[in-house]
Amino acid sequence: MLIPKITDVYVSIDITHPQISKDLKKIAIFTKGDQQSFKTYTYLPDVMADFDENTETYKTAEAIFSQDDAPEAIQIITYADKVPAPVIQSNTSNAGTTVVDNNASNTSQPSAGIGRAAFDYFYEDWEIAILADYNKADALALADVLENGGYDGKGFHFMFQQFGPSNAGDGADFDKYSRTWKFYHSAEDEKYTAALASEGTSDDAGKVSWKFVHDLNGITPEKLTATELLNLKRQHFITYVQKADHASQIDDSNAQGLFVDFIHGLDFVKATVESNLQNALTLDGKQVFSYTQKGLNAIKVNIETTLDKAGNQGIIDIDSTGKYKRHVDVPDIDKIHASTVSHRILQGVKFEYTSSSAINEVHINGNAVA
Known part of the structure; x- marks a missing residue:
């Protein structure tokens, strides 16, 4: 899936292993709706105008804006099962207009859903993807686009996916992605990944060691037995625990051994x-x-x-x-x-x-x- 970009400069970076170890700081909340859209929000009350405070979208935005070093703005990308309206083009044969859905003939481009929204807004101003509501098929579709998208097919952006007791069994299906990190949080009503993304993007890319992003507002550290903690680590889950006087992550690498920074x-x-x-x-x-x-x-x-x-x-x-x-x-x-x-x-x-x-x-x- 190659996503075209309007530019005269093409940079393709190959990752050479082993590894010694725009601002690209904006967070995109993906949420399902009736019509595909992309919108920037600078204040939490603005989010409430479009998403009720009882929705997971609002709660995710609230977790982002509630951090001490919250970003100035967030993006909300709405995806829909309905295919976006096709392009109207001139028809030279009869001097009229014709409705053409170019995507119908392009099998590499998603026709609808979360994949289509990620495709259409791939080069907008966002870097970290978070789902407001978990759906396995949607999460995997988004991970696919982020892994293989871009004009060179080498991906762009990355994804924080939160799991809990109700869906931790799905985690293994995400281990093949180098641009997806899995987080486990037993309090499923708390938006751990949203809070982490908010606080972690408070400084420039490259300056943050994500393992030590700490003391997240509204997020409760896990109280796990040694066995539970080891089981989570074996399954490549990152979780939030108390260490000395501060709470932070047990790790910041994914199943592919790649670190967020x-x-x-x-x-x-x-x-x-x-x-x-x-x-x-x-x-x-x-x-x-x-x-x-x-x-x-x-x-x-x-x-x-x-x-x-x-x-x-x-x-x-x-x-x-x-x-x-x-x-x-x-x-x-x-x-x-x-x-x-x-x-x-x-x-x-x-x-x-x-x-x-x-x-x-x-x-x-x-x-x-x-």
């Missing part, structure tokens, strides 16, 4: 390299980006500057000299075929970086002398 940083790098270079191409044009060695060098400098910004946010690791572990490779002008130059397309630009890590556990051996 790594994927969040990956999306930041991809989106920021694209947007910065697109803006530079648009504003500076041929004066800076001529198809010469000078223009190629400008491409390289633009990407390096963006990667350094990612490094400043804690996304990229540093070496022993304090330099960021990143490398940008742009082809030499003498090695580019004339036909490629004539078509004004630059290929073969590559960059790589080493993701930063965080200390999640500390093991200390002490010795007491009598």
Whole structure:
């Protein structure tokens, strides 16, 4: 499922294992309704105008806005079983108009439901997906789009899915997704994932170790036996427990062994390299980006500057000299075929970086002398 994007800059990032470890901070609440829509809300009372306070959508929004470091805005994406209205196009054969549903002939594009909404609003301003009401089929459909969507088929966004005693048995079906994290919370009326997403996005992508996002308002720490805790960890569930004076997560990696901050940083790098270079191409044009060695060098400098910004946010690791572990490779002008130059397309630009890590556990051996 390739979701097209209007851009002149295409960044595709492959994840190389093993792993050392827009603002892309907005949360999207997916909720089922009569008609597909996308809307931004900056205050909780605005949500109430569209969703009654007894709805799970309102309660999810309330959990987000109730945190100490809540975001300035949230997005609510409504999905529907009804197919959105088809496009009206001109019919050149009879000079009239004809109703065409382009999606009917595109089998890779969802025709309706949560998959269609995620497809249609894929490049809007949101990063973390949360379902207001759990439905296994809908949750899996959303996870599929986030895993394989985007113009390069490498995904974008990520999903926090909350489970409890009533649906924990579904959890194993989500283990194949690298962009989905499973959370277990026994108090199913509490919106744990919404609160966590709210507090965790209080700082820039890359600066947060999600395991230690702590003291969530309105969320009760679990009281689990050692056996229960081990069983949850074996099933790749993350849960919220009291540790010393503060409550936080037992972990922040999913079944694929990927940490939230790594994927969040990956999306930041991809989106920021694209947007910065697109803006530079648009504003500076041929004066800076001529198809010469000078223009190629400008491409390289633009990407390096963006990667350094990612490094400043804690996304990229540093070496022993304090330099960021990143490398940008742009082809030499003498090695580019004339036909490629004539078509004004630059290929073969590559960059790589080493993701930063965080200390999640500390093991200390002490010795007491009598």
